Amino acid sequence: MSTLVDEIMKSNSSTETPKYTAKDFQSDQDVRWCPGCGDYSILAQTQRVMPDLGIPKHKLVFVSGIGCSSRFPYYMSAYGFHGIHGRATVIATGLKIARPDLSVWVVTGDGDGMSIGGNHFIHLMRRNLDLNVLLFNNQIYGLTKGQYSPTSEMGKITKSTPYGSLDYPFNPASLALGASATFVARTLDRDPKHMQGIIKRAASHRGTSFVEIYQNCNVFNDAAFVQFTEKESKDDNVVFLEHGKPLVFGKEKDKGIRLNGFTLEVVSLKDGKYSVNDMLVHNEKDTTLAFILADMTYKPHLPRPVGIFLAIDRPVYETEIENQIAFAKEKRGVGDIKKLLNSGETWVVQ
């Protein structure tokens, strides 16, 4: 006997995915972020990418926790679940296990995902459900008006740290890799094209796709990422990771990154000592390399790596559950509740 949900899904599976535009993914709710907030760009890029994914709207679900960033689902014309602080990952996990047919997206913040939800975050990474996680990292608690977050830099002066914060920050990409994530990427709110590309790649990855998005909170932590986003500085401070390509950056593509033992160093490509051919070539299938590249983060003498650190295949959790169910059904026959109730040692009283 199939479930009622199976039947409903079957009855509408023949309908073709309509040709959407970005507008089709805008909900009727007023967007209420502060003017100038980086969240607007992330919403816009997501809505822009959705039509290309070929997923019907009714199969899309956005699940979030609590924070400015977590208001996101209200603004998407799709199914949405605004959960409780830190728990979006686990609400999404249950939903995806119950309904592998859905495209499920988790929207979280650096407080929501790294602090109160840090435990769930690492377990999601290792389980590798086919979910997409967008972490809006503004290095601050926006919604609660400006306390430092687990990704804030040391010494940060905030309302709760008038003498400067003492906590060493998490690097979300390294944390995800350490938890055995299969897809880890970083992008920037101010680079729409790059973000669109990354979101598309995340969507097509089978397994948990983790995307950290540097997002400016212009009210409580303005300019946290300027050196990576502003025209004058970004070329010298960001290296874009591209699969199969050497790590080269700088306004004139005049700098490269070389692996010296296990240590990365920046070298000039102008002084004739090194050529592009000597530079480290990115390979997004290499887990060891991914660790090394993610570790560049927060090192002042190295540019900030942006792009896809890792994209590898590993069995997907909810698929394995379905496989076990299929295996059990084949081995034992489809479960019969009446038989079960009457199983074991029974006796009859006349």
Place this chain on the structure above:
Amino acid sequence: MSQKTTENLDEVTIRFAGDSGDGMQLTGTQFTNTTAILGNDLSTLPDYPAEIRAPAGTLFGVSGFQIHFGSMEINTPGDHCDVLVAMNAAALKVNLSSLVDGGSIIVNTDGFNDKNLKLAGYAQSPLADGSLGKYQLFEVDISKLTALALQDMAMTSKLVDRSKNFFALGMMYWMYNRPLETTIEWLKSKFKSKPDILEANIRVLKAGWNYSETTEIFSVRYEVGPANLAPGRYRNITGNQAAAWGLMTAAKKARLDLFLGTYPITPASDILHELSMYKSHGVKTFQAEDEIAGICSAIGASFGGALGTTTTSGPGIALKTEAIGLAVMVELPLVIINVQRGGPSTGLPTKTEQSDLLQALYGRNGEAPVPVIAASTPSDCFDTAFEASRIALKYMTPVILLTDGYLGNGSEPWLIPEYDTLPDISYPFTTNPEGFQPYARNEQTLARPWAIPGTPGLEHRIGGLEKENITGNVSYDPENHDLMNHLRAEKIERIANDIPLARVDGDLQGDVLVVGWGGTYGAIRTAVVHQREKGHSVSHLHLRYLNPLPKNLGEVLSKFKRILVPEINLGQLVKVLRAKYLVPATGFNRVRGLPFRSVELEIEIEEILKGIE
């Protein structure tokens, strides 16, 4: 061969006790299954330490299993035991106080060496100093006899020693005239791939039987005839297994997938273990990283159109609290089972307690009403799990089911229900986009529609922020918040129209009404029946529904001069009854981690009766 006589008994209580590594739980379970098949009514109480393998021979490492069975109605595992099987000195010391005067003690003399005596704190052996004079003492060197039975098998002494519980079991089978077949069959399936161990255990089991039959140690054996149970097919079932099956049955009736998101915790883990076996039924179990993840995953699964459930014990409920509030707000079906244990904090993990009624009723931020129901016996865990699911689905609400360690681990014969006669389960599934509003309510139940992702045209957003009535959009409007609080409360209140009225066992008016809930059912019933036999005006009311309470409860209470509320806590239901009905109910409270003894309830009832005269 010696001359043996047979005596008939209406009921008997046996307690198996030994080291936690001695296999006493297994021995007790085997005796229980065999006894159930013979048609006795029965009730069991496993009583084991929190440590898995506490140091051998110590007092805190003693593990016990009590079974009360008979040819009459059996409602409790027995206030005291008639027979104590003690595998070592510590087991004797810990359990002697529960043995009736004149009761029988069967000891494994090998467990009374100097070391054992010292660990148990005996200055001299109780077997020799005459201190057991008021009991019938049977001394058997079980360890040695076990070794003898296996001497031609090349087994390590450790493995040999592990079989000795089957010797004790064989002796008890002989003494109460039970067949060995059930246990032999069980051994065969359990040790299919270990023929040596299989052979050893069967040999030792038979050796225990033969020893009792041929030697002169026992001159009497006992016959306990079948009980007068309602006709039908029976099986023995524990509360945790019954709860698991209740959930599965409800999901099947509802034509929904069952999802369990949970985190292991004593004494609730067995529900997870049980459900994880039924992949072929499509059951999905998710062992999460903590209780919060457990319940949130269940909420996510319910959002997706499954029957989401989560199981835990008190400390886990504390962690789930915020998420229960979320489920109240988003109005999704969810069954939360709390197999209560001794608290507060880690408390007494393996002991029973009616610890969490007030937590279930009130333990949330904001006005977050949740239906609460409680199981009264192990097999009632099936009915209540089914009922909790029915209410959760029909009213789109989280429901808390309270069971406890005693019910969850305890077992009794269960009249297997006819699946086809179980009630249908309905829920407000919708697929129609025409005029769809996520928070438009069913006029009668006030349930909101269940619109699951994947349904075209029903895209909507839910969440923990206050909802605007009907549209479900986020709303900060003061009047709307007031209205929504009232609507959520009224939805739960209306469930009172959909549950049975409170039913009194005994006269509908009189001197004393004993009001109970949960696992105290058997002890209260035994006490009240006995009091009535003595001609006292005492009645019993056992509440299954604790929120909302049955509609007639106030009236029922008003018909009695005194209301006694026994609880294994410091008085939780009694507070609720006094607050709601302004009745002078009094509590009887003992928080020892153990079920009530019916005798102590009777003493209390008689005290109260004296006060009336």
